[in-house]
Amino acid sequence: MEGDLKPNLSxxxxxxxxxxxxxxxTSTILQRLGxxxxxxxxxxxxxxxxxxxxxxxxxxxxxxxxxxxxxxMDFRLEKMCFLAIDRSCGNLVDISIQDFGSDELLKHIANxxxxxxxxQLVSCLGMTDDGLSELAAxxxxxxxLDLSHCSFSGRAVEAVGRCCxxxxxxxxxxxxxxxxxxxxxxxxxxxxxxxxxxxxLQIFGNKLTNIDLLAILDxxxxxxxxxxxxxxxxxxxxxxxxxxxxxIKDLRSPYDSVYDYPFDIEIFDIDSFDEDYPAGFSEIDxxxxxxxxxxxxxxxxxxxxxxxxxxxxDYPSDLELPDVGSSDEDSxxxxxxx
Numbered sequence: 001m002e003g004d005l006k007p008n009l010s011x012x013x014x015x016x017x018x019x020x021x022x023x024x025x026t027s028t029i030l031q032r033l034g035x036x037x038x039x040x041x042x043x044x045x046x047x048x049x050x051x052x053x054x055x056x057x058x059x060x061x062x063x064x065x066x067x068x069x070x071x072x073m074d075f076r077l078e079k080m081c082f083l084a085i086d087r088s089c090g091n092l093v094d095i096s097i098q099d100f101g102s103d104e105l106l107k108h109i110a111n112x113x114x115x116x117x118x119x120q121l122v123s124c125l126g127m128t129d130d131g132l133s134e135l136a137a138x139x140x141x142x143x144x145l146d147l148s149h150c151s152f153s154g155r156a157v158e159a160v161g162r163c164c165x166x167x168x169x170x171x172x173x174x175x176x177x178x179x180x181x182x183x184x185x186x187x188x189x190x191x192x193x194x195x196x197x198x199x200x201l202q203i204f205g206n207k208l209t210n211i212d213l214l215a216i217l218d219x220x221x222x223x224x225x226x227x228x229x230x231x232x233x234x235x236x237x238x239x240x241x242x243x244x245x246x247x248i249k250d251l252r253s254p255y256d257s258v259y260d261y262p263f264d265i266e267i268f269d270i271d272s273f274d275e276d277y278p279a280g281f282s283e284i285d286x287x288x289x290x291x292x293x294x295x296x297x298x299x300x301x302x303x304x305x306x307x308x309x310x311x312x313x314d315y316p317s318d319l320e321l322p323d324v325g326s327s328d329e330d331s332x333x334x335x336x337x338x
Contacts, residue, residue, distance in 0.1 A: 019048055027052055034063045035084045036077070059088035065098040065122065078105055085112050096120035096146075103131030110138040120146035127152070133159035140164060146171040148204075149263065154190040161194025170198060174205035188212035192219030202227035204261065209233045210240045217243050227252040229261070 018026075030042050030052060043053035052058065062084045064077065077100045085092060085108055092113035097105070101124040109116065116139040121127065133156055136142070142164040147157075148171055157172065172187060188208040191201070192215035199222050206228075208216075213234055217223065226244065228234055231254045236244070244251055 019046065023052055027055070027058055031058060031061075034066070035059075036064065036080060039080050039083060054087060056087060056089040056091050059084055060091050061094040062088070062092065063096045064100075065096050065120075078102065081105060082108055085109060088113065090114075092116060094118040096122075097124055098122040100124065100126070102126045103128055103134075106131040106135045110135040114138060115141050117141055118144040121148070121150055122146070123149045125151055129153050129156040129159075132156040133163075136160045136163040140166070142167055144169040148173040154187040157187050157190040158194050161190060165197065167195055168197060169200040170195065171202040171204075172206065173202060174207075189215060192216045195220055196222070198223055200225040203231060204228075205230040207231070207233050210235055213240055214243065217247055221247075224248060225250040228254050229256050229258055230254060 021029075026049070030038055030049065033042055038053050038058070043050045062081070064081050064084070081097065081101070082105070085095075090112060092109070093115055094117060095109065095113070097120065099122070101121065103126075106127055109119075119135075119139070119142060127150065129152055132147075132152055136156075136159050140163060142160075143166050145160060145164075145167060160167065170191065172191070188203070188206065189212065191198070191203075192212075196219060198220040201216070201220070201223060204227060208231060210233075213228070224247070226248045229252050234240065234254050236253050
């Protein structure tokens with residue numbers, strides 16, 4: 001009886017030949033893995049998948065989020081991102097980066113993707129105003145920008161508005177308990193004075209005031225979607241409420257639910273040690289991390305990291321290595337993949 005329950009191994013219908021799929025379908029499947037999944041694992045499955053993984057059309061959109069334990073991956077993730085950008089061969093239009101990055105990476109994006117239309121930076125605390133300003137000057141086609149839980153100031157926001165006239169969507173979300181009121185005010189005024197074409201604005205957790213919000217509404221006449229959740233210094237009453245009702249089609253108010261916000265948020269009701277918030281409110285935004293751990297196989301594209309965590313990697317034959325001992329600031333961007 002048990003023998004009747006066993007599958008007939010000779011029946012070819014029991015198996016699928018994944019290599020028989022058209023390249024277009026295989027490309028779609030691989031893209032769902034994200035850049036880290038492709039570079040770390042999928043490209044080593046077989047020759048066909050590796051060839052598809054090197055196709056520049058695979059890298060028009062690069063997603064470097066949800067990559068696991070970035071505390072152990074930070075250095076490798078930036079190198080992976082350099083490699084992914086190089087594989088796009090100038091065709092990159094959309095890139096998302098989370099929990100890592102530097103001004104050198106922004107410089108590489110700027111020099112490699114002049115047609116960039118969408119940029120998302122989340123908790124990229126190694127990037128500075130100078131780096132973002134230099135990138136903005138080289139990506140005039142940018143339409144969507146997400147700067148969530150980063151440390152950019154109003155100066156960088158102003159540079160983006162000045163250099164990217166096609167910008168239609170901006171997310172400028174705060175991450176610190178005590179982000180400075182003055183700096184938030186500068187950021188809001190930078191939006192008001194430099195982004196007249198803005199249609200969508202999310203400014204979660206900002207300490208802007210009613211005066212700042214009115215300035216944004218005046219300076220962005222096309223604004224129709226506005227997310228002010230956790231902006232507790234804004235009072236939705238009087239002239240502010242009237243202007244929002246007249247101009248904004250999709251409004252999220254300061255005390256609206258945060259159920260669909262993509263990061264973990266905790267609001268602690270403690271004595272007001274933060275003078276910028278009303279009594280009883282203080283805020284901490286927590287970007288959660290997965291507990292994943294990555295291990296690299298021998299001979300992969302990232303072996304040039306050398307001896308990390310006691311594990312030595314061999315150099316792959318198809319990778320041209322940068323001179324890691326060089327003092328040249330541009331050395332991280334000099335490697336290439338066939």
